[in-house]
Amino acid sequence: MKILFTVGGSQAAVFGVAPLAAAARNAGHEILLAADEPLMDAARSVALPAVCITPERMRYGQDALTATDRIDALLEVTRQWTPDLVVGGLSHVPRLLAARLKIPFVRHIWYIAPMARRDRTAVAELQPQLERLGLSGLPEPDLFVDLCPPALRPPAAPAAQSMRWVPRVSQRRLEPWMYTRPEGRRRVLITAGTRNLMLDTPGSSLRRMVDTLTEAGAEVLIAALPEAAERHRAELGAVRIGWIPLDVVAPTCDLAVHHGGATTAMTLIHAGVPQLIHPDNGYGRAVAEAVSGYGAAVLVDGHRPGPGQDPHEQTAAACRDLLDNPSYAQRARTLAAHSAELPTPDDVLRRIEALAAR
CATH class of the missing domain: 3.40.50.2000 (Glycogen Phosphorylase B;)
Known part of the structure; x- marks a missing residue:
């Protein structure tokens, strides 16, 4: 055929x-x-x-x-x-x-x-x-x-x-840190997928998000297109940034922060990873609402902050909640198990x- x-x-x-x-x-x-x-x-x-x-x-x-x-x-x-x-x-x-x-x-x-x-x-x-x-x-x-x-x-x-869902993304030569968990630290992945250079977090900066996570003791990885990595590497300090195959690194993560893209969200669901979603369009918002409605994610829409709310503080609070509250990881694993069937x-x-x- x-x-x-x-x-x-x-x-x-x-x-x-x-x-x-x-x-x-x-x-x-x-x-x-x-x-x-x-x-x-x-x-x-x-x-x-x-x-x-x-x-x-x-x-x-x-x-x-x-x-x-x-x-x-x-x-x-x-x-x-x-x-x-x-x-x-x-x-x-x-x-x-x-x-x-x-x-x-x-x-x-x-x-x-x-x-x-x-x-x-x-x-x-x-x-x-x-x-x-x-x-x-x-x-x-x-x-x-x-x-x-x-x-x-x-x-x-x-x-x-x-x-x-069977993950498929562009690959690169792997290094051991990509497929192994860091000892004694939680790992957080930040990505904007392949459509955008960097995650759009209105009212905040990526550096502030990275600082918040590292101060909480987490290792931060940023999966980004090569041109984005070259542009932003210097300003982000001691953070691994570059093209990291999402299907390889996802199972090693405790949390992923992203834009709500289909490949990103489904690969994280497949790996059973809790998600913090900053939607950058209506489709991403629908993704965020569905996954957060299941209890495996939190939606933070910096484009529509509540009265008196600071987008950066919203993101920081959501990260702490996702990392400290085991219910998100439990729901993420349950969703992964159902998907695998x-x-x-x-x-x-x-x-x-x-x-x-x-």
Whole structure:
């Protein structure tokens, strides 16, 4: 079978689809990843064969603005490499492609934020493309694969095939401190993922956060893009900063402070690590609300501080609470255990194979 995987947006989309794509490849299927130019390096880093379809990064909610170019590029790819099935994510363009080719479509996403209204808007905006391609409508996905643990899904989320999160990130040569816990100290990881250079903490500074944690006796690691590490290393003192593979370091951490990104949050959930989430957009806030609602995280929104509240003091108090109150670690471990019981990518692949065999 030939499976076309399609992604757009951030590197998280590549990392999220990589385990299923690798499972398909290991099972003997041919795979191809169609992605935006800014995602080519991420695809190469996780060993996915990828072809560029657009020069710029696609953003969710911009289907109508980029649909013509993306559809034409995908149609050109499929004229040269004919798939038996299409796997897509947040964008509905791959779904339209599958309808045009009359082959099964699998939607593969992390459904933690309510998106029904945004989906309806996106589908309505694609109406001109439906007419252009001679399609009467956009059918429902043949299979909906959700990476979000059932306990964190929104109440109105559609029925889906759950799949276990398997961490995938760009790697580097490892050093022992990355995969071992420090003796006699707790470890706190700070990261803004791959989309931002540094964690945005309004009203405060990263240095103040680091000082607060080190004064409490914690070892602080900052996982950051190389360009961010080079820019901020001098001002942060004796702190390890740079590209640290999150899947390797997460199991050694007692707390992680981050922005609410999908890859970051799910890799920490997989490792059973309590989280302090500073959301930098509405999606990150939905992530923070879901994980904190389960009791495995604390949400601190520096963009919306309460009356008389200092964002830095909020963060400091939340860090102390997360490190000293064992209930957060217990809930994080419980969530990790439930997630580990979900079907693997190999299990889900068997359902996908059955679709193509109809």
